[in-house]
Amino acid sequence: MARTTPSDHPLPHLPEEPLYWRIATELLGELRDGGIPPGERLPGERQLAAHFQVSRETVRQALQILRRAGLVATDRRGSHAVLPGATAEHVPSLAFPVGAQGTEPGRATVTWEVPSPEHARELGLAPRRPTLVHRYASAAADGSGTRTAVTSFSAVAVAEVPELARYRDRADGRASAELWRAYDWMRTAGLTLHHRDAITPLPPTVRVTRRVHDQWDRPLEITDLVVEAQREALVYEFTLPAAG
Incomplete structure (x- = not known):
């Protein structure tokens, strides 16, 4: 080589x-x-x-x-x-979900279920309407630095991103879910991604809330991440263009 x-x-x-x-x-x-x-x-x-x-x-x-x-x-x-x-x-610099650490062991699963009321409102879902929900958890080798993230996808994301749609029939919460490339899949589907991450200290943890919209301001996903850390609040925004 x-x-x-x-x-x-x-x-x-x-x-x-x-x-x-x-x-x-x-x-x-x-x-x-x-x-x-x-x-x-x-x-x-x-x-x-x-x-x-x-x-x-x-x-x-x-x-x-x-x-x-x-x-x-x-x-x-x-x-x-x-x-x-x-x-x-x-090579993407943005991992899914927010907070995922490739150097730490993690566990990710998906379910087809009714999301939390807060997520349903953010995604414009009707009450009690189920959607694809992704859960991620990781920690350092010594058990410290626990991260837990819950992501709910919108009806738009599930309908327009084939790779996400295929998870619906096997979203039983048991099998491991490999959605690392979720944002790449969205871009390949022609969606320009606008991210807004709000980071708020809740000692002894930090909560990160990520909201993702497309170029038509349609919600695609919302993630709540809880991290064992203490940092100052920070909000930042950026856009990923559609592929091609």
């Missing part, structure tokens, strides 16, 4: 770029250069660690970034390159 420098295939800028993010950049560059054809098995974590001169844990975290972007898939046979000619700009 030929080495590719981070400047050749930059990922979205991070104030303090983690080592695993740099390795994801380099590995993506090598995939794009055709060093590993689409569908071919990637070298094992041990080989990649030696290749990039980092730990296996760093490689594991870098692969997680690429999986979330849909550029790498993993099955019983190992990890495989998925998309030909992909550029580094396709």
Whole structure:
């Protein structure tokens, strides 16, 4: 595998770029250069660690970034390159749900149920109308830093995003739900995403409420995240354009 420098295939800028993010950049560059054809098995974590001169844990975290972007898939046979000619700009910097940490063990499930009254109002759902509800929980290895997030999707999101619609029939709350690319799926469906995150201290926790609308101001999802931390309140907004 030929080495590719981070400047050749930059990922979205991070104030303090983690080592695993740099390795994801380099590995993506090598995939794009055709060093590993689409569908071919990637070298094992041990080989990649030696290749990039980092730990296996760093490689594991870098692969997680690429999986979330849909550029790498993993099955019983190992990890495989998925998309030909992909550029580094396709790697998303925004994870779903808000608060998800790729470096920490997490558990995510989906149910088809009536959301909370607050979520129903935000999404414009009729009373007692069920929708797709996603639950996420994670914590550090020592059990600290617990994060719990509950997301309710609107009828618009379920109707117009095929990948979300497919979860309706298997939303039993038991199976693991892989919705890491939910925002990418929305953009692929032609939706421009406008996010508004409100962060409020509720000692000893912090509550983050994310509201996502499309270019027609239709609500797509609302997430409530509770984190074991203490920070000052902050509200910020940004927009992700539709794909293509």
